Amino acid sequence: xxxxIKKVNKENWREIxxxxxxxxxxxxxxxxxxxxxxxxxxQLTTSLGLYAGEKPAGYAMxxxxxDEKRSIWFDRFMIDYRYQGQGYANQFIPLIEAYIHEHYDxxxxxxxxxxxxxxxxxxxxxxxxxxxxxxxxxGEIIMEKRL
Numbered sequence: 359x360x361x362x363i364k365k366v367n368k369e370n371w372r373e374i375x376x377x378x379x380x381x382x383x384x385x386x387x388x389x390x391x392x393x394x395x396x397x398x399x400x401q402l403t404t405s406l407g408l409y410a411g412e413k414p415a416g417y418a419m420x421x422x423x424x425d426e427k428r429s430i431w432f433d434r435f436m437i438d439y440r441y442q443g444q445g446y447a448n449q450f451i452p453l454i455e456a457y458i459h460e461h462y463d464x465x466x467x468x469x470x471x472x473x474x475x476x477x478x479x480x481x482x483x484x485x486x487x488x489x490x491x492x493x494x495x496x497g498e499i500i501m502e503k504r505l
Contacts, residue, residue: 359411361449363457366405373414374407380439386472387436390417408450415441418454429466451485465505470498
């Protein structure tokens with residue numbers, strides 16, 4: 359099945375807003391509808407729909423680009439509960455990194471995760487991210503990948 363990323367826009371926002379995390383993961387990420395609103399209102403991030411064939415399978419947000427630091431945040435990432443357990447997270451992370459490389463001149467990709475979300479930490483470590491020892495203002499653990 360073909361996997362691809364499509365920027366969220368007026369044509370696809372409703373199908374992306376309908377994506378949901380699994381019940382046991384909802385404490386680790388805001389609802390997609392909140393993320394979309396934040397992205398569109400603040401305009402500091404870009405919302406991305408993650409597609410498996412013609413179906414939306416996940417959501418990601420990138421942004422808070424710093425030209426001075428040549429860094430960007432891979433700020434949100436989730437696979438819809440209906441698509442979990444099929445390897446999509448591992449397949450989409452390289453596609454998101456490719457999207458970042460195509461649209462931004464960066465040396466560092468940063469992300470954060472909620473303490474206790476060991477599944478997310480394992481996933482990000484597998485893709486070359488490492489803890490920085492720092493926490494964001496919400497108390498989330500910061501990881502980064504130097505390119």
